[in-house]
Amino acid sequence: MQTKHNIKRGVSLYSFQEETFLRKMSLEDCIAKASELGATGIQVVSEQSMPGFPHLSDAFYAQWHEWMEKYGCTPVCHDSFLDTKRHKGRNLTEEECVESVIRDLKHASKLGCSVMRILVSTSPELMEKCIPYAEEYNVKMGIEIHSPWHFDQPWIQRHIEVAERTGTKHFGLIPDMGIYTKRYPRVMKDRLIRNGATPAIAEYICEAYETRIFCEYVIFEVRSMGGNALDIAMAESLRHNIWSNPKRLLEYMPYIFHIHAKFYDMVDDETEYSIPYNEVIPYLIQGGYEGYLCSEYEGNRHIQDISEVDSVEQVRRHQAMMSKLLGEGQ
Amino acid sequence: MQTKHNIKRGVSLYSFQEETFLRKMSLEDCIAKASELGATGIQVVSEQSMPGFPHLSDAFYAQWHEWMEKYGCTPVCHDSFLDTKRHKGRNLTEEECVESVIRDLKHASKLGCSVMRILVSTSPELMEKCIPYAEEYNVKMGIEIHSPWHFDQPWIQRHIEVAERTGTKHFGLIPDMGIYTKRYPRVMKDRLIRNGATPAIAEYICEAYETRIFCEYVIFEVRSMGGNALDIAMAESLRHNIWSNPKRLLEYMPYIFHIHAKFYDMVDDETEYSIPYNEVIPYLIQGGYEGYLCSEYEGNRHIQDISEVDSVEQVRRHQAMMSKLLGEGQ
Amino acid sequence: MFDKYMIMETGFCNVFQEQEVIGFQLQARLPYYRGLGLSMVEDIRITVDGNAVPREAIRFTTLGKTYSLEEMETEMVGRWEFGEVATLTINQPGGLSSGQHEIELVEQLRISYLPFPSITKDKKTLAL
Amino acid sequence: MFDKYMIMETGFCNVFQEQEVIGFQLQARLPYYRGLGLSMVEDIRITVDGNAVPREAIRFTTLGKTYSLEEMETEMVGRWEFGEVATLTINQPGGLSSGQHEIELVEQLRISYLPFPSITKDKKTLAL
Numbered sequence: 001m002q003t004k005h006n007i008k009r010g011v012s013l014y015s016f017q018e019e020t021f022l023r024k025m026s027l028e029d030c031i032a033k034a035s036e037l038g039a040t041g042i043q044v045v046s047e048q049s050m051p052g053f054p055h056l057s058d059a060f061y062a063q064w065h066e067w068m069e070k071y072g073c074t075p076v077c078h079d080s081f082l083d084t085k086r087h088k089g090r091n092l093t094e095e096e097c098v099e100s101v102i103r104d105l106k107h108a109s110k111l112g113c114s115v116m117r118i119l120v121s122t123s124p125e126l127m128e129k130c131i132p133y134a135e136e137y138n139v140k141m142g143i144e145i146h147s148p149w150h151f152d153q154p155w156i157q158r159h160i161e162v163a164e165r166t167g168t169k170h171f172g173l174i175p176d177m178g179i180y181t182k183r184y185p186r187v188m189k190d191r192l193i194r195n196g197a198t199p200a201i202a203e204y205i206c207e208a209y210e211t212r213i214f215c216e217y218v219i220f221e222v223r224s225m226g227g228n229a230l231d232i233a234m235a236e237s238l239r240h241n242i243w244s245n246p247k248r249l250l251e252y253m254p255y256i257f258h259i260h261a262k263f264y265d266m267v268d269d270e271t272e273y274s275i276p277y278n279e280v281i282p283y284l285i286q287g288g289y290e291g292y293l294c295s296e297y298e299g300n301r302h303i304q305d306i307s308e309v310d311s312v313e314q315v316r317r318h319q320a321m322m323s324k325l326l327g328e329g330q
Numbered sequence: 331m332q333t334k335h336n337i338k339r340g341v342s343l344y345s346f347q348e349e350t351f352l353r354k355m356s357l358e359d360c361i362a363k364a365s366e367l368g369a370t371g372i373q374v375v376s377e378q379s380m381p382g383f384p385h386l387s388d389a390f391y392a393q394w395h396e397w398m399e400k401y402g403c404t405p406v407c408h409d410s411f412l413d414t415k416r417h418k419g420r421n422l423t424e425e426e427c428v429e430s431v432i433r434d435l436k437h438a439s440k441l442g443c444s445v446m447r448i449l450v451s452t453s454p455e456l457m458e459k460c461i462p463y464a465e466e467y468n469v470k471m472g473i474e475i476h477s478p479w480h481f482d483q484p485w486i487q488r489h490i491e492v493a494e495r496t497g498t499k500h501f502g503l504i505p506d507m508g509i510y511t512k513r514y515p516r517v518m519k520d521r522l523i524r525n526g527a528t529p530a531i532a533e534y535i536c537e538a539y540e541t542r543i544f545c546e547y548v549i550f551e552v553r554s555m556g557g558n559a560l561d562i563a564m565a566e567s568l569r570h571n572i573w574s575n576p577k578r579l580l581e582y583m584p585y586i587f588h589i590h591a592k593f594y595d596m597v598d599d600e601t602e603y604s605i606p607y608n609e610v611i612p613y614l615i616q617g618g619y620e621g622y623l624c625s626e627y628e629g630n631r632h633i634q635d636i637s638e639v640d641s642v643e644q645v646r647r648h649q650a651m652m653s654k655l656l657g658e659g660q
Numbered sequence: 661m662f663d664k665y666m667i668m669e670t671g672f673c674n675v676f677q678e679q680e681v682i683g684f685q686l687q688a689r690l691p692y693y694r695g696l697g698l699s700m701v702e703d704i705r706i707t708v709d710g711n712a713v714p715r716e717a718i719r720f721t722t723l724g725k726t727y728s729l730e731e732m733e734t735e736m737v738g739r740w741e742f743g744e745v746a747t748l749t750i751n752q753p754g755g756l757s758s759g760q761h762e763i764e765l766v767e768q769l770r771i772s773y774l775p776f777p778s779i780t781k782d783k784k785t786l787a788l
Numbered sequence: 789m790f791d792k793y794m795i796m797e798t799g800f801c802n803v804f805q806e807q808e809v810i811g812f813q814l815q816a817r818l819p820y821y822r823g824l825g826l827s828m829v830e831d832i833r834i835t836v837d838g839n840a841v842p843r844e845a846i847r848f849t850t851l852g853k854t855y856s857l858e859e860m861e862t863e864m865v866g867r868w869e870f871g872e873v874a875t876l877t878i879n880q881p882g883g884l885s886s887g888q889h890e891i892e893l894v895e896q897l898r899i900s901y902l903p904f905p906s907i908t909k910d911k912k913t914l915a916l
């Protein structure tokens with residue numbers, strides 16, 4: 001396996017959402033932990049980690065940069081939102097949408113982030129209108145390729161067409177590794193069973209997922225089996241989970257400048273239960289990917305009902321796994 | 331555009347199903363018409379066109395070959411089925427499935443077909459078991475890549491793995507051009523409206539399809555709009571219609587030896603309303619495809635309630651379009 | 661696919677045996693795009709003027725052979741061919757009165773590649 | 789995501805004004821993974837021992853500002869921050885009796901990227 005590359009490790013502070021929500025970790029704690037676990041890049045959901053957004057003081061930004069220096073981290077990505085339904089009864093006009101994107105570009109720029117995550121639901125037309133501002137603030141806007149979307153999905157292809165046609169360096173793609181969910185996440189299955197799903201049916205759904213049977217057939221089958229509401233909800237969740245073709249990373253590499261390294265359940269320091277990072281990272285190396293892989297832990301919501309969530313330990317394992325797969329220290 | 335190639339035109343007799351059903355055209359009529367329209371290859375759904383299948387007499391096969399000679403046609407593909415649910419209350423055993431495939435391989439061989447269509451629902455495990463027989467009878471088994479499956483869909487990827495791993499020349503893929511449905515078929519929309527779908531909602535669904543909005547969101551939206559049962563059925567049909575990436579034909583060309591040239595609605599001699607053949611055929615030429623494109627008309631069911639179906643005219647236009655796109659006569 | 665062609669407009673009549681009317685007949689086709697083995701014809705339901713005919717009263721005849729619906733369930737050779745007109749004979753002493761009748765025909769098929777049964781309906785008013 | 793954290797187990801009490809009990813209070817959080825502008829908090833529904841509290845009786849207080857649910861609908865600056873404990877004050881002369889009460893809280897959010905409202909529920913038995 002090729003190991004020479006320029007791929008860097010980072011952490012999305014989203015990973016510590018449980019501790020942040022419960023006020024067990026402050027923003028500084030999150031940055032410090034990320035650094036301690038070996039990450040050098042920081043991704044942040046500002047609307048989660050920065051109360052007061054978008055009205056943040058100069059003092060806040062100064063503090064942010066002090067922390068970055070203190071913990072030896074580089075700000076990488078601001079995950080933005082676009083509240084098109086802010087007003088009851090009407091959607092934002094296109095002009096208002098552009099204003100909202102500009103607001104976030106300015107913020108990303110003040111944070112020192114070179115990348116800004118755009119929600120996958122954002123239209124290609126709007127993105128094209130925003131490109132000049134992304135260039136002005138020198139922040140790359142990346143559409144998050146989030147399951148069940150994938151590179152070849154026609155909505156994403158329309159975004160890629162915009163990137164190709166404009167030739168800009170400030171619009172591209174941010175794959176979320178959730179698109180490589182090869183097995184049904186164990187933590188999701190177990191949570192559904194605790195909530196009332198039928199164990200045998202849940203097992204069938206997991207097997208059907210691995211067999212790659214068309215999700216609508218699985219849903220039908222679960223109904224035929226007399227599945228309860230949660231069984232059917234679990235079957236319907238197959239419409240939203242995908243194992244997509246990691247080879248496509250090679251083809252679209254020119255448009256990829258950041259990656260959400262989503263994960264649900266680190267079994268140990270080498271294994272994510274459902275996402276085979278060992279089948280994905282080699283393509284990133286082969287394709288010459290040069291950005292960050294930012295750990296994005298999303299398992300807390302599936303286990304918080306029965307156990308204390310330890311996001312730090314989960315991120316530690318994930319960083320350890322990525323470090324190994326990237327051939328660090330060899 | 332590159333025009334040098336070895337792509338041949340054929341007709342699936344499935345195209346004449348309306349006339350065959352109504353006994354307006356005999357099997358010989360179908361072959362004669364295909365030939366008259368310029369096709370040189372014949373694809374056939376034997377269980378549709380050959381009453382008595384699988385118990386066909388030597389005399390029948392002799393007659394078949396006489397017709398082929400008389401009309402200057404080559405038998406290309408037998409579209410097989412696999413009745414796994416033949417017995418009430420139990421599925422066929424794997425052994426019985428293999429027997430059924432062998433039965434069809436023998437039949438395809440007797441017809442002189444070099445290719446046999448396998449239903450997309452057939453498992454990769456079963457296919458692997460059947461490869462020795464396909465080799466024995468020298469008939470290539472091709473999994474039909476039928477919408478909503480597509481090349482990158484994980485079930486299809488599992489089939490491709492079998493083809494790659496075994497290295498056989500007798501197992502591969504038969505894309506059905508329905509996977510390139512770029513616009514919602516007009517004949518389907520109009521039929522649904524005649525049956526009671528709300529015109530404005532039907533229009534919204536067609537636009538949403540072209541915008542590439544995730545189908546589950548469209549379904550939700552139609553429910554919110556107060557759509558009736560047919561509106562919801564139309565929205566749900568988006569789960570089964572796809573516009574997939576035609577570039578993938580290049581990558582998987584080594585495994586493609588036959589094509590179902592599905593179509594719903596030839597507007598004139600140059601345009602299929604929903605499937606842009608002009609965006610697909612260039613990839614077949616570029617990739618060096620050497621098999622047949624067999625016209626597969628499937629519009630009859632959507633228009634038979636209001637007009638006489640003229641399958642022959644539809645196939646004539648489709649052949650004319652393909653002839654132009656293949657650069658024939660230049 | 662061929663729903664509207666399921667009930668034939670011809671061949672609707674009472675059936676006589678030794679000058680007694682023992683039932684009635686109608687002619688029917690499969691709505692499917694290929695022929696199907698009879699074991700996969702799960703059910704045929706007939707309603708006349710809103711009244712359902714008992715399943716046991718139905719006999720199905722194709723290519724010269726006659727079956728009860730129960731016999732069809734285990735019939736592994738006979739097929740209902742594509743576009744082939746079959747005769748449905750309904751055992752009903754006295755048959756139907758002359759004049760118009762609204763006939764509804766439902767055919768339920770077990771199609772192996774579909775996870776659900778294929779259920780198709782046709783309705784026609786026929787004159788006796 | 790944070791459903792079970794919506795109702796705080798602390799801060800459940802009657803509210804006094806000039807020695808009269810004018811209502812009761814509970815402390816609540818958003819179940820969502822980020823803060824949200826108040827105009828997108830479509831509804832807050834509270835049930836006490838199975839009896840729904842009128843929407844008009846609810847006041848929402850965050851970061852020192854108090855709103856009726858109707859006022860929140862057009863509030864474009866104020867936000868309910870991630871993990872932030874807000875106070876829900878229910879105007880109900882006499883308040884609640886001392887002892888245990890089953891409190892159900894529903895929060896309905898308008899999340900722009902979802903085609904449907906996000907409706908989340910928590911239920912806890914709290915002692916007064």
Ligand SMILES: [Mn+2]
Nearest residue numbers: 176260262296
């Ligand atoms: Mn993500």
Ligand SMILES: [Mn+2]
Nearest residue numbers: 506590592626
């Ligand atoms: Mn086909």
